Amino acid sequence: MTNITFYVPQDAAALAVGANDVVTAIQAEAKKRQLMVNIIRNGSRGMLWLETLVEVVTPEGRVAYGPVEADDVPGLFDAGWHEGKPEHSLYHGLTEDIPYLKKQQRLTFARVGIINPLSLEDYQAHGGYEGLKKALSMAPEKIVEEVTESGLRGRGGAAFPTGIKWNTVLKAQADQKYIACNADEGDSGTFSDRMVMEGDPFTLIEGMTIAGVAVGATYGYIYLRSEYPQAADVLNKAIAIARETGWLGNDIQGSGHAFDLEVRIGAGAYICGEETSMLDSLEGKRGQVRYKPPLPALKGLFGKPTVINNVISLASVPIILAKGGAYYRDFGMGRSKGTLPFQLAGNLKQGGLVELAFGITLRELLYDFGGGSASGRPLRAVQVGGPLGAYLPESQWDIPLDYESYMKVNAMVGHGGIVAFDDTVDMAHMAEYAMEFCAVESCGKCTPCRIGAVRGTEVIQKIRQDHQREQQVHLLRDLCDTMLSGSLCALGGMTPYPVLSALEHFPQDFGLEAAPAASQA
């Protein structure tokens, strides 16, 4: 009897909707039917409305069924899913042909959902470690040049060119340098870091190792938020495997290069995603923002030159080295090169991860991929770039998603999180929440943020309750001005973006006339 191979994701998004129960059900049902099954736990394909998405291996390829719940499993066997038959209503045909996936340009996520995350063999069979092998034969300057050539800009939010940052660390003279991976992923609406860490952890390890070889750093830290215990588990297992097989350690694959790393778990503070606050946290302190200069690239972790990069930035490095900077650069538009894994979240029918070149519009993402609202009501406002990103009204949904175009309208692409709201949203409430979030998460180092956010929350409450509304709106704008220009970091400095965009584009929600004059501030 032949073995039937199933893929059932172990990604937290699948676990959260019962993937482990589905596995148990498949095993029980197969036993009953005397079928031999082999279940591989992969990452998620990123079509998250279909989780748990189960794939069955057939001679034609992998066939998808979803969303599968444990109760569906007997019926699926009855319908012949173990032979890839189409009779069941959860059948979606070949996974690769599902339009949502087929229309993507997957570079960073090329392997996620396809391979077994903890199989080094699988990883290498799908192009893994090609980038590092190349890097090991190159001079450090050449590696940095390749990354610069690719046009890669930091995916953590600030979009600073990665090659330039690496060059600063490369040129710094020190007895010890570090690579610090920012895996704090605190922005609402984002989960791409998590998906890559859970679905293809060796990519991040490889990217960090390349960074280490390039700048002369021999040790790395992954600063991972405590909300991601599954990712911690996968990363730690992958690191152990990489050590055993000589992909980490004192002499990587006999090259003479040393690099090792460890995972450090955060403790629920959003501000620790800010890079200098993260450094303090890694040093075992309260996560308070540091003044700059000195740049972390020159005086970072434990006072040593440190490359700080986001998970997606580092996970994009292997393919850049493997295929060349020019290959990566040819995706995208303007000064936004390469691809971004957009994350569709909130009130959308088809939420998930969509990796595409920069330049796509919000409207295309919301409707062609997202399928419109989940509630069936009209979409009204979309927050892009996390809790510090602006709310965009429909009139702005045709602006191409690239860093510069968004900056022109006081919005930001950030980490690529897209949160959609339908017409039941109260934007004055969302503005109040933005201020409250800033007050809760403020590190307390500077006054505009520490005090301003508390005052801002009160002021918006007064506006909503119609206590001296006009004066309070005036006060709110003043306060936002102070926070924008007087805050030490972008938590206080950018909270005004969601607040002011809500006020500008949705004045009715604040009890104001939609007067054109008022919106020109």
Next chain:
Amino acid sequence: MTTPASPAAAQPASDAVKQAALNAVNRYAGQKGNLLPVLHDIQHALGYIPDDAVPVLSEALQLSRAEIHGVITFYPHFHSKPMAPTVLEMCRAESCQAMGANNLIDHARQKLGCDFHETSQNGQVSLEPVYCLGLCAQSPAVMVNGQPHARVTPAKLDKLLGEGA
């Protein structure tokens, strides 16, 4: 909620605390800036970080008590008081709000008879806010004792708490 224990009852606990703190310090000895891993370890072993652990850590790690206390209180994940057997973390962030998290949270508050950072009237559930669990495409999301749950409805939440509480 009754917490005050007699000094006699606190004594043996204090030994356990000391042991947990020293174990944690030993486990991460030699790792630079290891206070966070040490605190995680203690919380993992005891469910929270008792005040008694602070002087032990202060001596073992050569840090002032104020510094350690400051770190424990800075991070929402660390607790200085015991938690209920079931810890329910509910996402308050934007994406979950777009899918009805505020209603779900009201439902939980009512059912448990407590607010965030408090324990339910029957002492079985600690209710904590979180700001995004990375499950935003399947909002609203919650965690129950570290296990993620997505697309949560009030009925589903009742079922989860029924099992866990």
